[in-house]
Amino acid sequence: MTEATRRERLRAETERDIRRTARALLVERGADAVTLRAIARAVGITAPALYRYYDSREDLLARLCDDICGDLDRALSAELDAQASDDVPAQVFAVGRRFRKWALAHPSEFALVFASTDGRVKEEGDQFGKIFLQLAAGLVAAHPFPKPVPEDVPESLEADLRAFQHVMIETVRERGVEIDEDVLHLGAIYHILQSWVRLYGHVALEVFGRFPFVVSNPEAMFDRMLGQMLGELSLTHRPDRP
Amino acid sequence: MTEATRRERLRAETERDIRRTARALLVERGADAVTLRAIARAVGITAPALYRYYDSREDLLARLCDDICGDLDRALSAELDAQASDDVPAQVFAVGRRFRKWALAHPSEFALVFASTDGRVKEEGDQFGKIFLQLAAGLVAAHPFPKPVPEDVPESLEADLRAFQHVMIETVRERGVEIDEDVLHLGAIYHILQSWVRLYGHVALEVFGRFPFVVSNPEAMFDRMLGQMLGELSLTHRPDRP
DNA sequence: GAACTCGGTAAACACCGTTCACTGAGGCCG
DNA sequence: CGGCCTCAGTGAACGGTGTTTACCGAGTTC
Secondary structure: OOOOHHHHHHHHHHHHHHHHHHHHHHHHHHHHHOOOOHHHHHOOOHHHHHHHHHOOOOHHHHHHHHHHHHHHHEEEEEEEEOOOOOOOOHHHHHHHHHHHHHHHOOOOHHHHOOOOOOOOOOOHHHHHHHHHHHHHHHHHOOOOOOOOOOOOOOOOHHHHHHHHHHHHHHHHHOOOOOOOOOOOHHHHHHHHHHHHHHHHHHHHHHHHHOOOOOOOOOHHHHHHHHHHHHHHHOOOOOOOOO | OOOHHHHHHHHHHHHHHHHHHHHHHHHHOOHHHOOHHHHHHHHOOOHHHHHHHHHHHHHHHHHHHHHHHHHHHHHHHHHHHHOOOOEEEEEHHHHHHHHHHEEEEEEEEHHHHHHOOOOOOOOOOOOOOHHHHHHHHHHHHOOOOOOOOOOOOOOOHHHHHHHHHHHHHHHHHHOOOOOOOOOOOOOHHHHHHHHHHHHHHHOOOOOOOOOOOOOOHHHHHHHHHHHHHHHOOOOOOOOOOO
């Protein structure tokens, strides 16, 4: 079964140990506590040995980011799959709430991945692509926008949005879903982008405690924001009204 | 003229030196470079001497945050004062753009004040109150919302919003402007809050490079967002249309 | 002028990331 | 099997960090 040599197995095992330990330190005691010596101590080796696995502490943190992104991706995807495939509002609420809950429960990890100045994450927005991009596209694919967003996008944004449109269509296609440009139109792309701005904005403000006043019930505010975002998409399935 | 003793003058001067040096290190070489020894070296004293001025490095950073908030407050206020007092859209654009430009030009300071997990800023959202709160309230005071926002706020948010309403009214009053509850109604409060979410969200995403794809013209996107926020307030002064 | 305050110092402690020469077990090949 | 090579892991060291301690000496007060 195991093709790997003894050495390779041991190495893989140690690497898992290192990542798990580093992750635990990050979660339990903050980013400053993720120390090479502390990790080594917990794993049962010495600090210089870690350099057989990572180029530097910064490199280790970068890989930790990848792990975190992967986990978050899986958690959100699982949440999405748990919803009825035709109930888009339920999907949006489920994924949005889960993201918020995760961020609040793991502030250090959130800060590391979503609010670090040093470009720890490989490429611009790459990690995010894996997480939300396909979810958003999948949502639209599963339930196309019933009407085009009235206002059209300004010329200065069109090129960017069109590029993003192709990325999203391609991403969704890799998951086996075909979606047309007319369905995932530029207005929809822009709205998805703005939704991310609001989602991220609320969560980050809450995690960092930077709301301008004490919000005693942030969950209600968050839910209302999600509902508003859905409403602007005319996705709320309100039956015809006068 | 100077009532202070020689010692007091020297102490105040040294303290200014320390803060200025720390600030320079933060701006030019990042938060990690703000080292007690580096500060001391530049000021011309030794590291332990800094403990005569601050309890710890963390304490020093907290006071640095205060300085930054104060400077930002002054910069934004100046920007506001430079606008025609009756042109609310111009004021919003000016202040919003200035905040974004500042954040992009001073990422370390932005991260320290607006995206640090440790509660470096004194009380929840206190610093922010000084900066944006009064500006937002001032904007509304200078040009009341022409129509009440149609949707009313949910019950679960009403208490929080009402508290915030009073804080804003009080804050503006201290600046000599009287504003009524009917003008700064709960719908307006909620919209201000949501505007902050979007403003902060966009700026933070841009500073941290966490947009889901490369935005080649973020300024245009930002301006559009501001315009949209204004439009939702019916503040764009569009003359009557068919 | 004595007593006191207090900013500044040097030395030390425990920690940090990182480098380096070295060891010794694992794996490969004749 | 023996010899060689690879490489995870080591201990010592370097220069850096925040922080504590005992001490000095100028500034201030009485």
